[in-house]
Amino acid sequence: MAGIHYSAASGTFKPRSPALLFLFAFLALTLLFYIFSISSSSPHSTGLLISSRNPSSDIDYSFVASLEKFLTKSPRSETAGEDTFSGTTSVEDARKLDDSIWKNENQRLYDDAFYPAFSPLKVYVYEMPSKFTYDLLWLFHNSYKETSNLTSNGSPVHRLIEQHSIDYWLWADLIAPEPERLLKNVIRVHKQEEADLFYIPFFTTICFFLIEKQQCKALYREALKWVMDQPAWNRSEGRDHILPVHHPWSFKSVRKFMKKAIWLLPDMDSTGNWYKPGQVYLEKDLILPYVANVDLCDAKCLSASKRTTLLFFRGRLKRNAGGKIRAKLVELLRGADGVSIEEGTAGEGGKAAAQGGMRKSIFCLNPAGDTPSSARLFDAIVSGCIPVIVSDELELPFEGILDYRKIALFVSSSDALQPGWLLSFLESVGAAQIKEMQANLAKYARHFLYSHPAQPLGPEDLVWRMMAGKLVNIKLHTRRSQRVVKGSRSVCTCECRRPNVTSSGPLS
Numbered sequence: 001m002a003g004i005h006y007s008a009a010s011g012t013f014k015p016r017s018p019a020l021l022f023l024f025a026f027l028a029l030t031l032l033f034y035i036f037s038i039s040s041s042s043p044h045s046t047g048l049l050i051s052s053r054n055p056s057s058d059i060d061y062s063f064v065a066s067l068e069k070f071l072t073k074s075p076r077s078e079t080a081g082e083d084t085f086s087g088t089t090s091v092e093d094a095r096k097l098d099d100s101i102w103k104n105e106n107q108r109l110y111d112d113a114f115y116p117a118f119s120p121l122k123v124y125v126y127e128m129p130s131k132f133t134y135d136l137l138w139l140f141h142n143s144y145k146e147t148s149n150l151t152s153n154g155s156p157v158h159r160l161i162e163q164h165s166i167d168y169w170l171w172a173d174l175i176a177p178e179p180e181r182l183l184k185n186v187i188r189v190h191k192q193e194e195a196d197l198f199y200i201p202f203f204t205t206i207c208f209f210l211i212e213k214q215q216c217k218a219l220y221r222e223a224l225k226w227v228m229d230q231p232a233w234n235r236s237e238g239r240d241h242i243l244p245v246h247h248p249w250s251f252k253s254v255r256k257f258m259k260k261a262i263w264l265l266p267d268m269d270s271t272g273n274w275y276k277p278g279q280v281y282l283e284k285d286l287i288l289p290y291v292a293n294v295d296l297c298d299a300k301c302l303s304a305s306k307r308t309t310l311l312f313f314r315g316r317l318k319r320n321a322g323g324k325i326r327a328k329l330v331e332l333l334r335g336a337d338g339v340s341i342e343e344g345t346a347g348e349g350g351k352a353a354a355q356g357g358m359r360k361s362i363f364c365l366n367p368a369g370d371t372p373s374s375a376r377l378f379d380a381i382v383s384g385c386i387p388v389i390v391s392d393e394l395e396l397p398f399e400g401i402l403d404y405r406k407i408a409l410f411v412s413s414s415d416a417l418q419p420g421w422l423l424s425f426l427e428s429v430g431a432a433q434i435k436e437m438q439a440n441l442a443k444y445a446r447h448f449l450y451s452h453p454a455q456p457l458g459p460e461d462l463v464w465r466m467m468a469g470k471l472v473n474i475k476l477h478t479r480r481s482q483r484v485v486k487g488s489r490s491v492c493t494c495e496c497r498r499p500n501v502t503s504s505g506p507l508s
Helices: 018-041 048-052 063-073 091-111 134-141 157-163 166-174 204-210 213-228 231-236 321-333 347-359 376-382 421-427 431-448 459-480
Strands: 004-006 013-015 121-125 186-189 197-199 241-244 262-265 309-315 339-343 361-367 386-390 409-411
Touching: 063 134, 063 166, 091 231, 121 166, 121 459, 134 204, 157 204, 166 197, 166 241, 166 262, 166 459, 197 459, 204 213, 213 231, 231 241, 262 459, 309 321, 309 347, 309 421, 321 339, 321 361, 321 421, 339 347, 347 361, 347 376, 361 376, 376 386, 376 431, 386 431, 409 421, 431 459
Parallel strands: 121 186, 121 197, 197 241, 241 262, 309 339, 309 361, 361 386, 386 409
Antiparallel strands: 004 013
């Protein structure tokens, strides 16, 4: 039946053209389809689809929460895969692996015109015995509520483990089922000859803090021997192996034997207190951010109108080595108008106080700790508080990818220690610049939030982007470590230089 419409002139209803009615119906359906498409694809839209399932609800940013789920889904221990060697390997084992890797690399080189620039990194994850992996995670899980367990400087050991838990976040992402992973620039391979890099999943920081000292050192020696018995280690002397030693004390007793590996560090520590000369350098190693101890600041708390404090600092006021500048700065700044200086305290109360103070402040002071870096820098970033970095020799995570000048102010130690200079400098920063830097902080925060599943442009993603930039250099140095004998390819396993390592006796 034809449609009808009202005629204003006659006051009667007249039939409408069927063709016109069809056109209106088609346009209406098209509009509805467009609205539905936008609402289902946009994370910012509201509606039934978004309200019934929040896309971010399955993302864990808490180490404890993520670990709880991880251990629930994972076995208590894992069985070594068939491609992993468990005993001492021979020169022939390393030679065969080297030939296989060389064959695979040449195939990728000729088949992929963009290799290695735009090819995903292929990482082989060692399936180490559970005493190096799952057992240590369970040890943390079953004891993390014991916050009374403190280090010599008063810091809760479990909080320190969380702060340096980059080894967990990277490993959990690498071994997750491929359909659940979001990162596309790195893939896990299960054959060593296909690998660009080798990941060592040993939780060295948990061992250091939660296991008796001599027992931990013995476990370090066992892990060292296990890794050095792998043919991949012997073919490259570890140059293509990734060793997470993010806490400067972890693995310290034996890491000199793995100094050619790629170390994942909190900073380069130019003071020499934590790393010996020649052990760490930017061409080889990678700096990763600490895990933030505060919650991400939302749009509401980013408001500049609610930030009434000019400069805020809360933490340990007396530190060792390069951190001694803290005490001098405190002496200069304490009691000044617009400045809040507080001694840090442990536990949830300390976290709440630090988080509240940062969210009420425009600038957050970031002097060096015992090492040139400090976890407080990343707490300030995710709190929307502009970091004021007072450190003369500081290398920052992902430099070359991220421009820290957009989100932080850099001040030399000599300037900061001049009476009145620092406050005059901060007061001279204009409102427009502050607003712009706060907006940039909101954008940059995602680069420092570890999560599971790992998110694109999150710290895990940026780790592999930085690794990709090092890959050509790693392969070049790996080739140089091998001998060429009468035109044939051979492997230098350097047995003469390998330490005599046992699980019970000292290194010799």
